[in-house]
Amino acid sequence: MRYRILPKRIIVITFLPVMILAIFTTANASNNGMAAVELNIKPGFAVLSPADISITGKVTDEKTKSPIPGVSVKVKNGATTAVTDENGVYKISVPDAQTVLVFSYIGYDVQEVTVGNLKNINVVLKSAQANLDEVVVVGYGTQKKADVTGSVVRANLDDFRNAPTTNVANLLQGTVPGLNVGQVNRAGATPGISIRGQNTLGGNQNVLIILDGVQYNGSLTSINPDDIASIDILKDASATAVYGAQAANGVILITSRKGAIGRTRISFSTQYATQKPNIDLKPMARDEYLDHIKYLYYDEAFLAPDFTRPNPAFNLVSKVDASMKDAQGNLLPNDFSWYDEATKTGSIVDNQLSVSGGTDKINYLLSGSLTRNSGFINNDVFKRKTIRANIETKATDWLTIGLQSFGTFVNEDGVEPNFVDINLMSPLILPWDNNGNFKINPFNTNVVNPLLNYQAKDYDRHNYFFANVYGNVQLPVKGLSYKISFGNNYRLDFKNISNMYDANLTGQASKENTTYYDYTFDNLLTYNKAVGKHSFTGTLLYGAIERDNSYTRAYSTGFSRLTLGYDNLQQGTNRFAISNAWKETLNYQMFRLNYNYDSKYLFTGTVRRDGFSGFAENNKYGIFPSISAGWDISKEPFFKVSWVDILKFRVGYGVAGNQTTRYSSLANVGVSASYVFGDGGSTQFGQQVNSLSNPDLKWERTTGANLGLEFTLFKNRLSGVIDYYDTKTTDLLYSVNIPVITGFGNILTNIGQLNNKGIELSLNSKNINSNEFKWTSSLNFARNINKVVKLLGDLNGDGVEDDLPQSGLFIGRPTAVIYDYQVNGIWQVGEKIPTGYSPGTYRIVDQNGDGVINASDRAVLGSSAPAYRISLLNNFQYRNFTLSIFLNSVQGGDKSYLAGNTARLIRDDNSIRNNYLSGIDFWSPDHPNGKYPRSIVSATLNPPLFQNRSFVRLQDVSLSYKFSGKLIEHMKLQNLNVFVSGSNLATWTKWDGWDPETNQGLTNDGRPVFKGYSLGLNVTF
Incomplete structure (x- = not known):
């Protein structure tokens, strides 16, 4: 199965009219103005x-x-x-x-x-400068966007709030250049998130999440999207330097909503959305399944020498597994769909209620939500309840105190059927016997009936608690303030499960508890001073973080019955217990100075010092400085370009760090079986050192420069931002192989250098801006490439830096390089085929021409990283109607954004029995142009076929209507809005399989991305 490709020329044609019309209309606006x-x-x-x-x-x-x-x-x-x-x-x-x-x-x-x-x-x-007057969060404070000197972008949430989702990260897909957010294919799942590519090899690659000023390590599924006021992205080193050692991969700042001065607002919203696979990819039905078995025996089912003419003597029934025949040896008459039995149309039901308001002395927000997301696989269910209280009061003229808090309760009870096994079950076999009971082993092999998971008793809960208490004191010195905040994260995870069919059908039950707690304690001193056109802001920070985690699991196997399940583990014959715990601490100091002259010349300097318990004794602390400057050229007297409203240039340079995992610099001790006392005696457990310590292990350092240009043209008809960045990461954290004579296989150390650079573009145009009709467009573009510059040095003494091909690392190449055998078609019947290969196997290119296919014939084939990302949002407003259409695309060119995607069949006991996805273009003698290999025996080497994952996706379409006039007045409402929306409605790609963005091809263990339609209502009293 494949999607329909959207040719490059179509993509260009799609984008060109918008830009041409924008330029035409802006030019007219300029002339009129x-x-x-x-x-x-x-x-x-x-x-x-x-x-x-x-x-x-x-x-x-x-x-x-x-x-x-x-x-x-x-x-x-x-x-x-x-x-x-x-x-x-x-x-x-x-x-x-x-x-x-x-x-x-x-x-x-x-x-x-x-x-x-x-x-x-x-x-x-x-x-027209309203976007620059906007206040953005920059870390330990806020700034007018016009005064920001780093690469800071506020995400566009307003145009995507109607999209059906349970996770706020899904709202960010394609909306910010340089912010890469993936797709999800499970209920309530969090997508992968990265900012500006990869800066490390073995260090932490997670984006730093800051929630209301507090580092947040919980799942983003715990945050109610409706509670979020804004999301700001810090991308370059000069912007992220305030977070020092943990900011090498960028920072996402999430700010929750507050109450506003005025009458009390009661807001309610409800939404229902459907979710089903965005591609019709299912296992083979009966006829195709039997045909697939026949072609695995093409040497018998067809006549030699070309095997294209049917053999009338071939008996297909004799080749079918015995589990699919009745007592008389006849094929079972069934054409059963295990896929349909295990799946359904999924849904999202989301209800939100909030009460907010305030006076000049106090503001408050109270909110609650109920969310249920049922995936398309049975028992893939995500339920969430949230409650939030944000309160801030001006206790005195000099003291403001506040509380930002929420509790989230997630229920993921239930075990879904194993989707891999669902896809490989034969349509000739039913899951039940004649008495209506589940068959244990439908194939009469060790493959268990995937529907047996329905029999599990599963309790899967995750409770999140967050509270940030702060106080802001205006000190007696004018412009000097002190803020103290104490942020807390507490998480309880419970996983209790019992199933009579687990543990080799002997039954198993377990109770699993995880407790996590962290606190962030910050002391912030801020001084503001203005002298004429000069203004200064100094920020001094001292803070500390501590994190604790505790885990316990008790489980038993061998049950005669599981009446009480996991609540009576002592009924099991074999009883076990596991526990562990860890703790880590950080402390940090930071000083930042902002200077502003007449909002024309801007300067920011930052120094941060970080300490982390996980680093070696000799390198507990790291210092990370940065400096940046901005110049609003359009405010200069000599700049007299009438069609330019704003033209601001900025440059930044700074250092960010990256920390190792806890205990990685220490010699770790493990417990294992160590002694046996006599033949048949008992085994005694002992401790042994599993890894070497490295007292000199130190922080990675990512040094980066960023050049940015912000502009507004034609009386605010066209605005945009261009950023170019170039970073260098040294002292890379990497596990290096060492001689086994030491007793260990590797040691974590600092090596090499990795360079990372890219360009980002964001354009916003007001194409039509009349009273009744408005049309705006937003175009985002980002390109990122990295390159390995140094690794272990010159190991061979030949004056050339050595590669690490076994790790896929090559000097001068990106980290995502693909190093493998190159495929060039499939060997055909009648060809002169080398030893070790047969008709239906891939033909491998002999790169060195020596006539032998071996490891020396591997080559760099391309990269798994994309060449660029691009998105286009069009927003149309006619009177009270608003229509938004969002296209998102990731492109790879000829040799980028590649991934192995090979459906392969080799005749053996399993391949004859198992089912596979329908419609795969397999090779056969009568179909020599088939794309995927199918052979009687396995080849010596079976390399994958690398395919391009480029795609264009119609990611979001939303139509809303805002009621106004007498209806609103009669109902005494402040707002009434209804909407319909759709997500992932179409995808154009050459990729075969489930989805290109999730990198899941023609494989039984893939899962589809969801396509959905939603209907919703927003009302404010």
Whole structure:
């Protein structure tokens, strides 16, 4: 099975009209906005004709409410123009009621108003720099976006809140250049997340998550997406340096919602969504299954020499496994779908309720949610209950205290049937016997009936508790404040299960408990000072983190009965217990200085010192500095480009660290069987050293430079950001093989160098911006490549840095390099085939031409990393309707974004019995152009076929309607909104199998990505 490919020229054609129209409309907007300047119209009133209608009004600023002098007021498609006076007042003549007035002023959005029956039209203009006036979270504080000197991006959540999801990470897919978020194929699952590619080999590769200022190590599934106000992404070293040693892979800052001053708001939302596979890929039905067995015996089922003519003497029934025949030796008549029996249409039911409000003394938010996500496989269920309380009060003029807290209770009870075994079960066999009982071994082999998992009693719960208590003190010195915060994370995991069919059908029951707790204690001193056009902000931090984990499992096997299941483990014949625990601590200090001159020249300098208990005694601490600067060129007197509203250049350079896992620098001791006292005597357990210590193990250091350009053009019709970054990671944490004569196989140490660079582009255009219809577009593009520069050095003494081919690491190549045999078609019947191969096996390229296929013929075939990522969001608004369409794509070119994807059949006992996915393009003598190998015997080497994973996905479509007018007033509502949406509605790719993004091809153990439709309602009282 395969998806339909969207050719590259179609992709180009898709994107081009949007950009051309954006440029065309922005150019028109620029010309219109310059009209007042070109005509040199002085502030005052236009000359009236006796036949004209006189219109007057006032133009004010949206935020300051102050009048704006010099605003151009023009009749659309006409010559009449006026300009507001020093009080923001204008007067203009129009020919009729259908006339449209265009209001434009440098630094503000252009606004159009239809005259209608109005004689007085007051207009409020919105600043074109509103996006730069936005306050973003930068770590231990906030800044206006205009003053940020690092690479900090706020994710667009508003356009995707209607998407059916249980995890906030899914809302980020493709929305921020450089932020890579994968797909999920299980209920409630968290996708993989990375920022700007790979900076390490053996160190931590996780993105740092900060929730309300506290490091968060819990699952993102524990966070209710509706409780989130904003998500900010720190990408470059100058931005992440405030988090030092743990920020080498980027930082995601999540800020929860607060109450706002004003009347109490009661908000309720509900949503129902369906979920089913986005591809129709199922196991073979009866006829195809029997045909598959026949072709495994093509040497008997067809006549020599070419094996394309059917052999009338061939007896297929004799080749079918005995488990699929009745007592008389006839094939069972069944055509049973194990797949349909084990699956269903999944769903998401999500209900949210919140109460918020506030005064000038206190603000509050109370929220709760109920979420149920049923996957398409039976018993793949995720249930979540959340409750949140965010309260902040200004206790005195100098003291503000607050609490940010939530509790999440996750239920994942139930064991789904083994999907691999579901796909390999024969359609000729039923899961039940004649008495309606489950068959234990349907094939009469050790393969157990996958539906037996339904008999398990499973209790799978995860409880998350989060609380951050803080106080902010305004000290007697003007501009000096002190903030103390104490953040707590507590998690309880319970996994209790019993099944009579486990432990080789003897029965097994277990209780498994995990307790995790961490705290973050921060002391923050901030000083703000402004002198004329100069402003300074100094931030001083001292903090500490401690993490504790405890695990216990008790289990028993050999039950005569499991009446009480895991609540009576002593009934088992064999009883066992396992436990472990760990603790780690960190402390850190940080100083940051921000300087701003007239919002034109910007500077940020940061130094952070980190200490971690997991590092060796000689290198407990690391120091990580950074420096960055910004220049708003558009504010310079000499810069007089009328179509450029904002042009800001920034540059940053800094060092981030990466830490090792706990205890990795120490000699670890393990427990194993050590002594046996006499023949048949008891075994005694002892302790032994399993790894070498390395007292000189130290922090990885990632040094990076970032160049950025932010711009707004054509009176805010087109805006964007371009970033280029280049990083270098040294002292890479890596487990190096050592001579076994030492008694150990490897040791963790610091080696080599890895370079990582890329470019990111974000464009936002207002293609149409009229009163009744608006069309905006957002285009994101990111390209990242890394390269191994150094490893272990020159081991051979030939003056050349040596590769590590056994680890897939090559000097001058990316870490994701693919080093393997190259396939060139399939050997055909009648060809001169080398020894060790047969018809239906892959033909391997003899790279060195010596006539022998061996390890020397492996070659670098490409890379598993993508060449670039691109996404396009179009948002259309007509009156109260809003339609958004989001396309997301990952592309690999010719030799990038490759992965092994080979469905292979070799005639043996299992392949004749097992079922496989339907519609696979297998080779046969009468189908010589088949893509995948099928042979009678196994070849000496069976390399994979590497396929391109490039795809274009229609990832999200949403249509909403916001009610207004008398209905809202009559119902006394603040907001009423209904919506329908769809996710993953179409995917165009050459990849064969489940999904290219999850890297699951034509294999029984894959799982599909979900396609879904949802219907929802949002209402605020």
